[in-house]
Structure formats: C-alpha cells, structure tokens
Amino acid sequence: MTQAPTFPDVYLYDTLQRRKVKFEATSPGRIGMYLCGPTVYSDAHVGHAKKEVAFDVIRRYFMHLGYAVRYVSNITDVGHLQNDSDDGEDKMLARARLEQLQPMEVAEKYFWSFMDDMGRLNVLRPSIQPRATGHIGEQIALVQELIARGHAYESHGSVYFDVRSWPNYGVLSGRKLDDQEEGTREEVRTEKRDPRDFALWKNAEPGHIMRWDSPWGEGFPGWHIECSAMSLKYLGEGFDIHGGGLDLQFPHHEAEIAQSEAAGHPFARYWMHNNMLTIGGEKMSKSKGNFTTLQDLYRRLDPMTVRFLLVSSHYRSITEFNDDAFVSAQNGYRRLTEAKGEVERRLASAAEHDDSALVTRIGAHRDAFEAAMRDDFNTPEAVAALFGLTRDVNAALAAGIGRAGLQAAHDAYRELGGDVLGLFMEGQSDTQDDAQMLDTLLELVLQARQNYRLNKQYAESDALRDRLAAVGLTIEDTRDGARWKK
Numbered sequence: 157m158t159q160a161p162t163f164p165d166v167y168l169y170d171t172l173q174r175r176k177v178k179f180e181a182t183s184p185g186r187i188g189m190y191l192c193g194p195t196v197y198s199d200a201h202v203g204h205a206k207k208e209v210a211f212d213v214i215r216r217y218f219m220h221l222g223y224a225v226r227y228v229s230n231i232t233d234v235g236h237l238q239n240d241s242d243d244g245e246d247k248m249l250a251r252a253r254l255e256q257l258q259p260m261e262v263a264e265k266y267f268w269s270f271m272d273d274m275g276r277l278n279v280l281r282p283s284i285q286p287r288a289t290g291h292i293g294e295q296i297a298l299v300q301e302l303i304a305r306g307h308a309y310e311s312h313g314s315v316y317f318d319v320r321s322w323p324n325y326g327v328l329s330g331r332k333l334d335d336q337e338e339g340t341r342e343e344v345r346t347e348k349r350d351p352r353d354f355a356l357w358k359n360a361e362p363g364h365i366m367r368w369d370s371p372w373g374e375g376f377p378g379w380h381i382e383c384s385a386m387s388l389k390y391l392g393e394g395f396d397i398h399g400g401g402l403d404l405q406f407p408h409h410e411a412e413i414a415q416s417e418a419a420g421h422p423f424a425r426y427w428m429h430n431n432m433l434t435i436g437g438e439k440m441s442k443s444k445g446n447f448t449t450l451q452d453l454y455r456r457l458d459p460m461t462v463r464f465l466l467v468s469s470h471y472r473s474i475t476e477f478n479d480d481a482f483v484s485a486q487n488g489y490r491r492l493t494e495a496k497g498e499v500e501r502r503l504a505s506a507a508e509h510d511d512s513a514l515v516t517r518i519g520a521h522r523d524a525f526e527a528a529m530r531d532d533f534n535t536p537e538a539v540a541a542l543f544g545l546t547r548d549v550n551a552a553l554a555a556g557i558g559r560a561g562l563q564a565a566h567d568a569y570r571e572l573g574g575d576v577l578g579l580f581m582e583g584q585s586d587t588q589d590d591a592q593m594l595d596t597l598l599e600l601v602l603q604a605r606q607n608y609r610l611n612k613q614y615a616e617s618d619a620l621r622d623r624l625a626a627v628g629l630t631i632e633d634t635r636d637g638a639r640w641k642k
C-alpha cells in the first residue's frame with residue numbers, strides 16, 4: 157500500500173475567523189483557490205499587481221509543498237457599475253463609449269494587457285479564468301434558486317437579495333445590519349424592500365447594449381453574483397480558499413457568501429485578503445487617479461524588481477509605493493541576482509572542496525524560509541532568509557567553494573527564490589547576461605573603429621561598419637561619439 161503524502165502544517169490568517177488558523181485541505185493533497193480578478197476596462201496599476209503577486213506566492217508555496225492547486229480567477233466584463241450601490245453606468249460600457257469600441261473589444265483589449273503585465277511579473281496563469289459574460293446561464297440559475305428559497309425578490313425587472321431574510325449577512329465584515337448604510341439613487345431605493353438589499357440581476361433600460369434574456373426580462377447580472385456562480389461551478393461547494401483585496405470584503409465578499417449559502421451552497425472555507433498598496437498613505441486606485449500603470453513603471457523598473465518590491469512586504473501589510481522603496485528594491489534584488497549569477501557561473505567548472513559547514517548553513521536558511529512561509533506566508537521574513545543565504549554564499553565565494561556548496565546554493569535560489577517567490581524568470585539571467593556581453597563587445601568594436609579613424613585608416617573603419625551592418629547592427633556617429641543600434 158502506498159503511503160498518503162503528508163504536508164507540513166501551514167497557518168494562515170482567516171478573515172472569517174479573524175485569527176491565524178491551521179489550514180486543512182478538503183481533499184487530501186488538493187486545493188481549490190478562487191481569486192477575484194480584474195474588471196477589464198483599463199490598464200492594470202501597481203495596486204492590482206500587489207494582489208496578483210500576493211496570491212500567486214500563496215499558490216506557488218502550496219505547489220512547492222506538493223499540493224495540486226486548482227486556481228480560478230475570474231474576469232469581470234459585465235455588471236461592475238461605477239458605484240458600489242447598484243447604480244451608475246457599467247464600467248465596461250463607459251469605457252466603450254470613451255474609446256468608441258464595442259464593450260467586448262474593451263474586454264479583449266484590457267484582458268490581454270492585464271495578462272501581459274502579469275506575465276512580465278512572473279504571475280502564473282490561472283488554471284481557469286472564467287468570464288462573467290460566458291456564465292450568464294449559471295448566474296441566472298443561482299438567482300432562481302435564491303428566489304425559490306425566499307431570499308431574493310423581483311422588482312421592476314430587477315432581482316434583489318433580501319438581506320433581512322439572511323441573518324448571517326455581515327458575518328465576514330462584522331458589520332451589523334443596522335450599522336450598514338446604502339447610498340443609492342432614489343429610483344433604485346424604491347425598487348428595494350430595504351436600501352441594503354443588493355442587485356442580483358438588473359433590468360436593462362432601452363439603449364443598454366449589454367443585455368441578455370432572463371425570466372425577468374432582458375437585463376444583465378449584478379456584479380457579486382458572477383463570483384459565486386463561477387467559483388462554485390469550477391471548485392465545488394465548500395472549496396478551500398477565497399482571496400481578494402481587503403477593499404472587497406464589504407460589500408462584494410459579504411454578498412458572495414450570502415448569495416451562495418442562502419441558495420444552499422456551502423461556500424469558501426477560508427477567506428484571505430491582501431492589504432492595499434498606497435501612495436502618500438492613500439490606496440492607489442483607478443477612480444482616485446493616483447495610480448501608476450505597470451506599463452509605465454516597467455519603463456523605469458525591471459518587472460522582477462517590481463515583484464521583489466511587492467514580496468518584500470507582507471501581503472496583509474500596507475505597501476507604500478515611493479522612490480525610496482524603488483531604490484531599496486533595486487539594491488536588494490541586485491544583491492540576490494549577483495550572488496545567484498556568480499554561483500551559476502562557477503558551477504560549470506566547480507572543483508571538489510570541503511563545503512560541509514556551508515551546506516549546513518544553507519540548510520538552516522532554507523528552514524528559516526520554510527518556517528516564515530508556513531506562518532501566514534511571511535514573505536519579508538522569507539526574503540530575509542534569502543539575504544542570510546546570500547551573505548554566507550558571498551563569504552564562501554570569496555574564501556573558497558566547491559561543487560557541493562555551489563549546488564546547494566543554486567538549488568536554494570532556484571527552489572525558494574525562483575519556484576516559491578517567483579523572483580527569477582526562466583532564461584532571464586541568460587538574456588541579461590547576453591545583453592551585457594553584447595554591450596561590452598560592441599564598445600570594444602566602436603573603440604577599434606575610433607582608432608582606425610584617428611589613424612586615417614578609413615578603409616578598415618568602413619569595413620568594420622559594413623560587417624556590423626551585415627548582421628543588422630548600425631553605427632551612428634553623434635556629437636557624443638559613436639553609438640550602435642539594432
């Protein structure tokens with residue numbers, strides 16, 4: 157008989173229980189995770205990256221422990237209104253009008269830019285990435301179940317969740333019903349039995365182009381219902397972990413729990429929330445306009461340095477985004493990659509050497525890294541363990557190191573820094589090294605050409621230029637000297 161694999165204990169902070177708890181998977185060795193994804197109506201900013209990287213690291217750590225993780229993250233392409241309170245224009249439609257595009261063109265454009273931005277950050281692709289518009293049937297079915305059980309009602313072609321019928325409403329955010337306020341437009345207010353009821357389905361007014369047939373007439377789903385319908389569809393009842401930004405705890409996540417459980421479907425067992433990335437102490441957000449898109453940031457900062465900056469603070473801590481944070485991320489990341497690069501270079505021609513003391517110390521740094529990650533994914537402590545490793549590795553590189561030490565260091569960088577924290581993209585160091593080498597070689601070539609010209613050996617200097625042109629490299633003479641370009 158084969159032994160069932162065992163997994164080390166992992167403690168995570170569960171927002172629902174408001175404390176750190178030991179994680180227990182529902183099915184042995186398997187984890188279902190759901191993360192509220194983007195509304196694809198504009199380019200992603202650094203705040204979005206904090207959330208994506210936070211949950212990517214959690215997923216990667218479980219994978220590193222040997223779990224099979226099904227990671228579902230939705231794409232919102234309908235129903236997210238400009239106000240959280242069931243009124244305002246659909247964000248997709250507003251953008252479509254502005255850019256003179258079809259809403260689905262907007263969705264397509266920003267979906268791919270999101271994927272590209274997160275890909276450069278080495279965020280693993282979700283196992284399933286369901287779109288709200290592709291799951292209208294599932295959403296309607298869930299709304300019907302809620303009506304049948306007496307937890308939702310139809311009003312003027314819209315359907316609302318009846319919060320008074322569900323005493324558990326408020327369980328996640330800890331808000332008591334009487335303390336909750338809903339500032340809604342007067343018309344919407346009169347459609348609701350209680351101003352705190354939230355929309356499950358909205359009647360589409362004439363001219364509203366995103367519309368689908370439903371038992372209540374033509375309309376479109378409310379924003380919250382998609383996450384219940386799609387997480388239950390792909391992960392099943394009582395799935396393991398639901399994640400998202402702390403700002404979504406209320407009303408979005410509260411609504412997700414209410415509408416799933418009131419329909420008779422036990423929902424997520426653990427709730428995890430990342431804190432906010434702030435700028436000048438305020439949440440970076442699209443609507444506040446205080447955001448830096450990832451595309452802009454990548455012009456100044458290598459994406460891996462951005463990722464390093466994000467994992468250097470805990471997912472439940474606020475990350476303040478400023479120039480000091482950039483500089484220390486650049487320095488810190490360079491320290492790691494330089495040591496890692498040197499280890500790789502030396503490994504190719506390593507000799508035997510007594511590395512037993514170093515190997516023991518590397519083991520201790522690995523243990524510290526694992527202990528930090530098992531304690532609610534404490535990435536700043538895990539990064540500190542990588543720095544501890546780097547100090548020892550640098551000392552050994554200076555004093556003498558052999559194959560065993562280099563291999564142990566290499567494995568630690570690859571598995572902990574690479575696989576778990578996602579800080580090293582495959583092939584990344586090679587391309588960087590190649591680019592650097594090309595730069596150095598061409599500097600030498602330009603120098604040689606300059607010497608020919610000083611000696612009036614124009615035939616030789618032209619021949620050099622022509623040989624470079626033949627392989628697609630152009631030399632430009634500028635006032636500041638010669639430059640090369642691809």
Ligand SMILES: Nc1ncnc2c1ncn2[C@@H]1O[C@H](COP(=O)(O)OP(=O)(O)OP(=O)(O)O)[C@@H](O)[C@H]1O
Nearest residue numbers: 195203204206207401431432433439440441442443
């Ligand atoms: N500054 C931030 N820090 C961390 N997570 C964020 C930040 N901004 C948004 N998120 C997360 O990204 C996801 C999508 O957010 P959303 O599209 O609402 O972005 P937003 O910039 O807050 O937009 P808006 O201002 O229009 O609400 C949510 O899970 C949210 O928690």
Ligand SMILES: [Zn+2]
Nearest residue numbers: 192193383408
């Ligand atoms: Zn959601």
